[in-house]
Amino acid sequence: MFSPGHAGANAYARVGNETGVMGASPHRLIAMLFQGARKAIGQARFHLQQGEVGRRGETIGKAISIIESGLQASLDRNAGGEIAERLNALYGYMARRLLxxxxxSNEAMLIEVDGLLATLEEAWTGIGPEVARIAAQGSAEAAR
Structure with missing residues (x-):
């Protein structure tokens, strides 16, 4: 569903989030993208409440960038099939809602997108143990 490359890592680094991206697994990179987008939306809500229009725009732009250049760009639509297509559409919707x-200046729309990202993040975190098991199994087979 997601491409094995580090396109998401590059997007995450470009928007100024924490280091440690280059050593992370592909699964962890996607988790970091969810966290980064949600953090940017939280900051945007704060700036909206404070009436800081410029900073609100910057942080919303950061969230859009993470969604489009990270999450959406990481989708492998060939391998991911219908799930990847639906996620692609959902990410497009989220970017439009953020814009x-x-x-x-609508906080409810920010809350909506944050809720969608939270749901996806929870599901992504939930498959983590299975991803780790498959990766370990693949490593063991490769060592033989």
Whole structure:
């Protein structure tokens, strides 16, 4: 469903989030992208509440960048099939809602996108043990 490359890592680094990206597994990179996007949305909500229009726009732009250049760009639509196609559409929707939230100064739209990301992040975290098991099994087979 997600491409094995580090496109997400590059997007995450470009938007100024914490280091440690290069040594992370592909599964961990996606988790970091969810966290980064949600953090940016939280900051955008704060700036919206404080009336800081410029900073709100910057942080919403950061969230959009993480979604489009990280999460959406990491999808492997060939291997991921229908799930990847649906995620692609959902990420596009989220980016549009964030843009609309910025234009309309609408906190409810920010909360909506954060909720969608939280749901996806929870599901992604939930498959972590299975991903680790498969990776360990693959490593063991490769060592033989």
């Amino acid at each position: 609309e939230a910025n234009i309309k």
